[in-house]
Amino acid sequence: GENVEQHPSTLSVQEGDSAVIKCTYSDSASNYFPWYKQELGKRPQLIIDIRSNVGEKKDQRIAVTLNKTAKHFSLHITETQPEDSAVYFCAASNSGGGADGLTFGKGTHLIIQP
Amino acid sequence: DAGVIQSPRHEVTEMGQEVTLRCKPISGHDYLFWYRQTMMRGLELLIYFNNNVPIDDSGMPEDRFSAKMPNASFSTLKIQPSEPRDSAVYFCASSFGPYTEAFFGQGTRLTVV
Numbered sequence: 001g002e003n004v005e006q007h008p009s010t011l012s013v014q015e016g017d018s019a020v021i022k023c024t025y026s027d028s029a030s031n032y033f034p035w036y037k038q039e040l041g042k043r044p045q046l047i048i049d050i051r052s053n054v055g056e057k058k059d060q061r062i063a064v065t066l067n068k069t070a071k072h073f074s075l076h077i078t079e080t081q082p083e084d085s086a087v088y089f090c091a092a093s094n095s096g097g098g099a100d101g102l103t104f105g106k107g108t109h110l111i112i113q114p
Numbered sequence: 115d116a117g118v119i120q121s122p123r124h125e126v127t128e129m130g131q132e133v134t135l136r137c138k139p140i141s142g143h144d145y146l147f148w149y150r151q152t153m154m155r156g157l158e159l160l161i162y163f164n165n166n167v168p169i170d171d172s173g174m175p176e177d178r179f180s181a182k183m184p185n186a187s188f189s190t191l192k193i194q195p196s197e198p199r200d201s202a203v204y205f206c207a208s209s210f211g212p213y214t215e216a217f218f219g220q221g222t223r224l225t226v227v
Contacts, residue, residue, distance in 0.1 A: 034215070043218040089156075089157060101159055102147075104149075107157075
């Protein structure tokens, strides 16, 4: 089955700096890659996703890049703010269809230092 | 729509007891997923349904776990008998279909003592 590796497990950045979280996946058939944000004690919520026919996608301060050849994708957050502090999960779908059977990475705890 | 609704929010039970977790997906969503979250293992997919039919239950840890979806608006995850290592947060999520966002419920925090 699919295996998703995510790193770092913890990332601390100064407010206003950029943060980058990286993920690799094992199944070359995977073609849907969402990112979820989970605040303490709350549910995971989608912040951005990318499909395999696109190399990059941006939404305000958040961007995701995908390299299908290398089987890795990354989340970039610019101009970080205190409310960005949370755990971020990458995921990959290995079924050939979007939301089927998402496999998640272990998560990155992002800490924004004031 | 109120989103994905799970009950109970918290459950404390003794080892060996049966536990039933409940989920009401968003109306119109064809996919329903059960996930388990722990510090050690992260978010694990246990099982998912498409149009009320179980599609992949390979993530169900063992025979003590079972899930049903008798209709489009209700699903249960049952653990019988429960064990301390089952302690975790269990999330239910639903989505409209392929290539769409999975919406998570608030989760059920299960503690087995």
